[in-house]
Amino acid sequence: MMTESRLKNVLTSGKFAVTAECGPPKGADPEVVKSKGKILRDHVDSINVTDNQTGVVRLSSLAACALLKAEGLDPVLQMVTRDRNRIALQSDVLGASALGIRNILCLSGDHQSFGNQPQAKGVFDIDSIQLIQAVRKMRDAGEIIGGDKLTGAPQLFIGAVANPFADPFKYRAARLATKVDAGAEFIQTQCIYNLNRFKEWMGLVRDLGMADKVYILGGITPLKSAKMAEYMAKNVAGMDIPEEVINRMKAAPATEQRQEGIRIAVETILALKEIKGVHGVHIMAIEWEEAVPQIVEESKLSPRPQA
Amino acid sequence: MITAERKPIKEIKEMLAPYRKILVVGCGSCVAECAAGGEKEVGLLSSALRMDAKASGKEIEIREMTLDRQCVYEFIDQLTEVIDQYDVVLSLACGAGVQAVAEVFPRVHILPALNTTFLGETKEAGLWVENCRGCGDCKLGVFAAVCPVTRCAKGLFNGPCGGSKTDRCEVDPDVPCAWQLIVSRLEDTGRLDLLRKVHPPADWSKQQGKGPRKIKREDQRT
Amino acid sequence: MDQKGLGITRAILFCRQLDPDQDVNRRAIEKELGSQIRFFPLPCSGRVDPLYLMRALESGADKVYLITCPEGACRHREGNLRAKKRIAYTQGLIEEIGLDRERLELIITSAGDRKTIDELTRDILAREGVTSSVNPNDADIEK
Numbered sequence: 001m002m003t004e005s006r007l008k009n010v011l012t013s014g015k016f017a018v019t020a021e022c023g024p025p026k027g028a029d030p031e032v033v034k035s036k037g038k039i040l041r042d043h044v045d046s047i048n049v050t051d052n053q054t055g056v057v058r059l060s061s062l063a064a065c066a067l068l069k070a071e072g073l074d075p076v077l078q079m080v081t082r083d084r085n086r087i088a089l090q091s092d093v094l095g096a097s098a099l100g101i102r103n104i105l106c107l108s109g110d111h112q113s114f115g116n117q118p119q120a121k122g123v124f125d126i127d128s129i130q131l132i133q134a135v136r137k138m139r140d141a142g143e144i145i146g147g148d149k150l151t152g153a154p155q156l157f158i159g160a161v162a163n164p165f166a167d168p169f170k171y172r173a174a175r176l177a178t179k180v181d182a183g184a185e186f187i188q189t190q191c192i193y194n195l196n197r198f199k200e201w202m203g204l205v206r207d208l209g210m211a212d213k214v215y216i217l218g219g220i221t222p223l224k225s226a227k228m229a230e231y232m233a234k235n236v237a238g239m240d241i242p243e244e245v246i247n248r249m250k251a252a253p254a255t256e257q258r259q260e261g262i263r264i265a266v267e268t269i270l271a272l273k274e275i276k277g278v279h280g281v282h283i284m285a286i287e288w289e290e291a292v293p294q295i296v297e298e299s300k301l302s303p304r305p306q307a
Numbered sequence: 308m309i310t311a312e313r314k315p316i317k318e319i320k321e322m323l324a325p326y327r328k329i330l331v332v333g334c335g336s337c338v339a340e341c342a343a344g345g346e347k348e349v350g351l352l353s354s355a356l357r358m359d360a361k362a363s364g365k366e367i368e369i370r371e372m373t374l375d376r377q378c379v380y381e382f383i384d385q386l387t388e389v390i391d392q393y394d395v396v397l398s399l400a401c402g403a404g405v406q407a408v409a410e411v412f413p414r415v416h417i418l419p420a421l422n423t424t425f426l427g428e429t430k431e432a433g434l435w436v437e438n439c440r441g442c443g444d445c446k447l448g449v450f451a452a453v454c455p456v457t458r459c460a461k462g463l464f465n466g467p468c469g470g471s472k473t474d475r476c477e478v479d480p481d482v483p484c485a486w487q488l489i490v491s492r493l494e495d496t497g498r499l500d501l502l503r504k505v506h507p508p509a510d511w512s513k514q515q516g517k518g519p520r521k522i523k524r525e526d527q528r529t
Numbered sequence: 530m531d532q533k534g535l536g537i538t539r540a541i542l543f544c545r546q547l548d549p550d551q552d553v554n555r556r557a558i559e560k561e562l563g564s565q566i567r568f569f570p571l572p573c574s575g576r577v578d579p580l581y582l583m584r585a586l587e588s589g590a591d592k593v594y595l596i597t598c599p600e601g602a603c604r605h606r607e608g609n610l611r612a613k614k615r616i617a618y619t620q621g622l623i624e625e626i627g628l629d630r631e632r633l634e635l636i637i638t639s640a641g642d643r644k645t646i647d648e649l650t651r652d653i654l655a656r657e658g659v660t661s662s663v664n665p666n667d668a669d670i671e672k
Contacts, residue, residue, distance in 0.1 A: 128465075130505070161469065162469075163469030167484070168491065178465060351580055354586075355583065356626075
């Protein structure tokens with residue numbers, strides 16, 4: 001089963017990529033994953049599957065990716081370093097490739113204290129940058145951490161995340177550069193609501209010469225309601241939602257707020273398309289996958305290329 | 308120093324239930340400095356235990372003792388003459404002290420009265436903070452003397468994570484983001500370039516690779 | 530001698546600065562209540578150690594009072610603030626062994642109302658419901 005990463009093909013052919021996110025269920029039912037895949041199919045190039053996001057136990061990212069792959073989709077395996085040591089992580093990297101998964105996104109993961117297992121031991125044997133480096137070496141040099149040779153190298157398009165809105169701001173672009181040095185080939189960013197700050201960050205990224213070295217996909221999360229906007233602004237670490245965005249959501253009548261959220265998302269995507277060095281968008285419609293087709297359509301990003 | 312906190316008295320009482328004659332032994336070193344297991348705390352705990360026993364009609368006998376150090380044989384030896392007169396030793400030492408006493412007296416029942424917590428600094432009166440994990444491979448030199456293993460909630464070597472906002476840790480807003488401290492200290496001292504290097508995975512075998520660690524110095528041995 | 534009260538044994542720890550003549554002023558009450566009251570003058574209420582409070586309870590006091598200078602009036606600046614924290618700490622400890630935290634009580638005297646130690650003690654007794662027919666002057670005469 002020799003397959004290729006659709007995401008990689010779209011990006012390397014110079015097209016504007018669209019990825020979306022699928023959160024696996026808090027249960028063992030494969031149909032939940034498949035039905036989310038069905039909603040997103042034909043509207044996006046690839047689908048990220050989160051890895052026990054916010055430290056909440058869910059169906060494993062690897063298994064959900066395999067389910068999506070079997071449906072003919074191109075999954076992006078999210079892998080956090082919070083729950084597994086380097087033995088388990090490298091083993092899963094090999095397993096993912098063997099299952100035909102062609103994309104991996106390396107993260108450290110939300111701290112376990114935020115989830116439903118706050119008494120868990122946080123592993124953090126290695127960090128996200130060390131994971132990027134390890135996967136890159138597995139793929140390109142066919143060796144694992146420590147130098148042992150693999151009998152066959154994994155085939156993976158390697159991604160990382162960036163948060164242009166966290167502090168210390170000046171260091172954030174340099175951090176992206178370190179991830180690229182470590183081996184990241186694409187970047188998905190934190191949700192963008194503060195376009196000015198994002199543009200400022202992209203300027204720093206370009207100054208470091210990174211815009212030509214890595215594909216950057218801007219993060220988009222459509223807001224469902226003014227309440228959600230306020231909650232996220234206040235409670236989600238590293239989230240930057242300006243007052244005017246919250247006010248705009250508030251100004252819309254309750255029944256219209258979802259559409260307003262979609263409108264904001266579309267406007268943001270249209271703006272991102274004009275920024276030099278932005279190569280695509282990553283739409284994280286949290287438990288609202290149905291919104292993705294409309295957003296893609298209205299952002300003039302459909303149909304998706306055959307890749 | 309090693310810091311510790313007293314266990315809830317309920318838990319101590321449950322452990323002590325089968326015993327009548329109790330030798331309460333404090334330690335005058337680290338746990339005295341952090342007001343958990345010194346002479347004073349031995350007095351307080353013993354007093355509380357006596358009052359509690361009296362109220363519940365239980366007869367107990369307590370002797371209070373505090374050693375300068377409960378982790379060094381020369382001091383532990385002070386217990387030799389009295390220990391046989393007691394049913395149990397309730398130790399207010401750190402985990403190392405409890406085990407050191409147990410090893411010297413293999414037949415004696417010994418119970419911990421403290422929860423040993425961390426290696427830390429007395430930041431101000433009544434405030435102790437953790438800043439060393441004893442990883443066995445100190446990298447403070449490249450991290451501007453701020454330990455990311457200990458002070459970053461995720462122990463990131465190539466931090467900061469995406470959650471730091473206005474220099475606070477996302478896990479606990481009372482705690483400064485260690486990486487914010489590292490970045491600003493390196494910036495202030497003109498060494499920010501140190502962070503462009505990718506730090507390879509840590510060698511945790513120096514911390515826990517082969518079970519308990521040991522330091523052996525021939526020049527110090529007799 | 531029912532004015533000797535309800536059979537309560539009290540320990541009264543107090544800052545000596547409150548009453549320069551405490552030594553003399555407390556004699557009448559000490560005589561009156563005998564073993565039911567013990568006074569412990571402290572150089573400053575901040576010098577109180579939780580261990581003193583525990584020892585007082587352990588040696589039979591039903592109730593331990595700590596009387597401090599008014600807030601802001603401590604000559605060691607924050608002695609009485611420390612006293613407050615120590616009481617709170619010890620209250621936590623005795624609660625762990627099932628004692629009522631009210632067995633330890635902090636009394637902060639008020640700034641405008643300077644009283645001698647015997648007056649302060651009579652206020653306490655009055656609050657406990659012990660009415661004393663003996664006034665300090667009578668006691669002095671008895672002596």
